Amino acid sequence: MCAKILAIANQKGGVGKTTTSVNLGCALSRLDKKVLLLDLDPHACATLHARIYPEEVQYSLHDLFLAPEENWSTLWPLLLRTQALHGMDVAPGCIRLSELEVDFKDRSGKGSVLSRSLRAVSSDYDFIILDCPPHVGILLVNALVAADLLIIPIQTDFLALHGLKLLFDTLHTLNKALGRPILYRALPTMYDRRAKACTRVLELMQRKMEHAMFNTIIGIDTNFREASAQGCSIYDINQNSRGARCYEALAQEVLCLW
Structure with missing residues (x-):
């Protein structure tokens, strides 16, 4: 059985992509699922999160993208960090991923490199999570082509809604090229129920996106910041915290999709 591939993406930064990648992955791992996290962001925040x-x-992953196809199966074991983060394997990113646009200038099939390379490890995992960069480019295209599900973290803030149009434009283009729709779900993040503005944005998202949105809402929790500072998941800080319970609920929703 092949892993389900989850791409965590939004073309606006600071909306909780890495927080979601790390803590959703750990929540799935706690449910006895084998999980691999790929850090596709040149800033390598998920890599640093795993210390x-x-x-x-x-x-x-930069080496993987540049390697000839016949070398992929031997390269994967060299770059994987097993059990690097709360029972989850991690494939590290690096700043050189930002050079991929130039590196791939004359490469054929460049949008499906990740999808094809993942075949070498897909049977070893239940879920593969892709922490995506906050801009349109060859890395995001590779992630969306590979993905079974796109998860879009959206901060419950009016400015965060504006970044969605760019992502949906990219999806529309890829849907036509792939000949299949990319399944997606929006995830409200950084929700503060005390703030009327957050409540209004959440209500607007629920009206506009309806069934394309998770029921789970990720609220503000200082344990997320503490986990990031200590290089661990929220479950290592406080497994009974509000944030930890939110990602447990999200993991259950993800499991129900298949």
Whole structure:
């Protein structure tokens, strides 16, 4: 059985992509699912979250993208960090991923490199989570082509809604090229129920997106910041916290999709 691939993406930064990638992955791992997290963001925030530092990275996803197809199966074991983050394997990113637009200039089939390379490890996992960069480019295209489900974290803030149009334009283009719709679900994040503005944005999202939105709402929790500072998941800080329970609920919703 092949892993289900979840791309966590939004073309606006600071909406909780890495927080969702890390904590959803850990929540699934706690449900006895085998999970692999790929850090496709050149800023490598998920890599740092797993306490994997640039000077320690001999092989990263940048090497995988540049490698000939016949080398993929031997390269995967070299770059994977097993059990790096609360029972979850991690494939580290690096700043050189930002050079991929130039590196891929003359490469054929460049939008499906990730999808094809994942076949070498897909049977080893139940879920593969892709922490995507906050801009349109070859990395995001590769992630969306590979994905079984696109999860769009949306901060419950009016300014955050404006970034969605760019992402949906990209989806529309890819849907035509792939000949199949990319399944997606929106995830409200950073919700503060005390703030009327957050409540209005949430109500607007629920009206506009209806069934294309998770029921789970990720609220503000200082434990997320503490987990990031300590290089761990929220479950290592407080497994009974509000934030931890939110990602447990999200994991259950994800499981119900298949």
